[in-house]
Amino acid sequence: MPEVSISAETVFQIGPIPVTNSMIATWLTMAVLIGLALYVRRRAGLVPNRLQGLLEWPTEYVLDIVKGADSKYGVIYFPLIGALFLFILTANWMSLLPGFGTIGVYVQHGSDRVLIPFLRAATADLNTTLAMAIVSVVVFFGFGIVVHGPVGYARTFLYGSVLDPFIALLELIGNLFRTVSLSIRLFGNIFAGEVIQIIFLSLGPAAFLVPAFFIILEVLFGLIQAAVFTLLSMTYIALAVMEHGSGHAESAAPTSGLDDGGPAEVAIPS
Amino acid sequence: MDLQPLAAGLAIGLGAIGPGLGIGIAVSKAMEAIGRNPDATGEIRSAMILGAALAEAVAIYALLIAIILVFIKAA
Numbered sequence: 001m002p003e004v005s006i007s008a009e010t011v012f013q014i015g016p017i018p019v020t021n022s023m024i025a026t027w028l029t030m031a032v033l034i035g036l037a038l039y040v041r042r043r044a045g046l047v048p049n050r051l052q053g054l055l056e057w058p059t060e061y062v063l064d065i066v067k068g069a070d071s072k073y074g075v076i077y078f079p080l081i082g083a084l085f086l087f088i089l090t091a092n093w094m095s096l097l098p099g100f101g102t103i104g105v106y107v108q109h110g111s112d113r114v115l116i117p118f119l120r121a122a123t124a125d126l127n128t129t130l131a132m133a134i135v136s137v138v139v140f141f142g143f144g145i146v147v148h149g150p151v152g153y154a155r156t157f158l159y160g161s162v163l164d165p166f167i168a169l170l171e172l173i174g175n176l177f178r179t180v181s182l183s184i185r186l187f188g189n190i191f192a193g194e195v196i197q198i199i200f201l202s203l204g205p206a207a208f209l210v211p212a213f214f215i216i217l218e219v220l221f222g223l224i225q226a227a228v229f230t231l232l233s234m235t236y237i238a239l240a241v242m243e244h245g246s247g248h249a250e251s252a253a254p255t256s257g258l259d260d261g262g263p264a265e266v267a268i269p270s
Numbered sequence: 271m272d273l274q275p276l277a278a279g280l281a282i283g284l285g286a287i288g289p290g291l292g293i294g295i296a297v298s299k300a301m302e303a304i305g306r307n308p309d310a311t312g313e314i315r316s317a318m319i320l321g322a323a324l325a326e327a328v329a330i331y332a333l334l335i336a337i338i339l340v341f342i343k344a345a
Contacts, residue, residue: 188330
């Protein structure tokens with residue numbers, strides 16, 4: 001049975017801070033994105049070259065979606081949404097490169113030797129995904145409070161019925177639980193993909209082509225999970241800033257095709 | 271007797287029922303919608319993938335539990 005570690009392994013320590021292999025991958029992802037952005041910005045032209053087009057395409061795509069979902073405030077929080085999308089996508093796809101999870105040092109751990117890889121997919125660490133989920137939940141609460149005011153935002157939890165205290169409590173718990181669902185969804189998908197590859201690789205050299213097939217699937221899943229995380233974060237913020245009418249049932253209809261169902265349907269994922 | 275492998279099998283097996291049904295329903299409705307309005311194929315497809323990924327997440331939770339059960343030995 002191959003060794004699988006749910007948490008990221010510590011590679012070395014800087015003073016009291018342990019540096020894990022997923023942290024190194026996170027910094028690497030950030031370096032790639034920031035370096036690419038700085039390089040492209042320096043030679044950006046009105047007619048984009050290939051590299052500029054590569055960066056502009058996803059940015060414009062996300063911008064269109066955000067504008068479609070929330071034409072009023074969408075542009076304000078687009079930087080967060082776009083950055084989340086680019087970071088998760090890059091981190092997911094970088095984890096498929098050779099060297100991730102395979103190059104490392106052997107450490108004697110009790111009776112058996114354990115491989116500690118230098119690099120581990122940044123999103124295959126619950127700490128990374130939880131951090132991003134907390135940011136997006138804090139931002140949607142913050143946007144709701146800034147746009148509606150503290151009292152106005154609290155009132156969006158009320159429906160004007162006798163059961164209001166319970167409904168408000170349930171909604172609050174549901175909203176806070178979005179942190180867990182967002183982070184576990186991304187972590188679980190990427191981590192499970194890695195485990196599946198490890199298991200198929202351990203079946204022996206004859207099973208060499210099977211992991212290759214799964215890597216193709218992982219490219220697809222990496223894109224889908226990046227899109228899901230960003231779209232959900234965007235929908236949460238859009239719902240928080242949405243104008244609520246007097247009656248909750250006929251609250252302002254969102255303009256995007258994605259959340260046509262209104263609050264009731266989008267609340268299901270949490 | 272070590273029941274941990276059985277627990278792992280049950281966790282992913284039972285946990286996959288709901289998401290399987292959910293994704294099936296989502297895809298079947300999306301196919302119907304595409305059949306009725308082929309011009310909207312792109313929008314329907316992206317909404318369908320989002321919904322399918324949401325349903326799939328539940329199966330991923332079960333898979334995580336199964337992985338933990340298989341690889342982390344109870345003391």
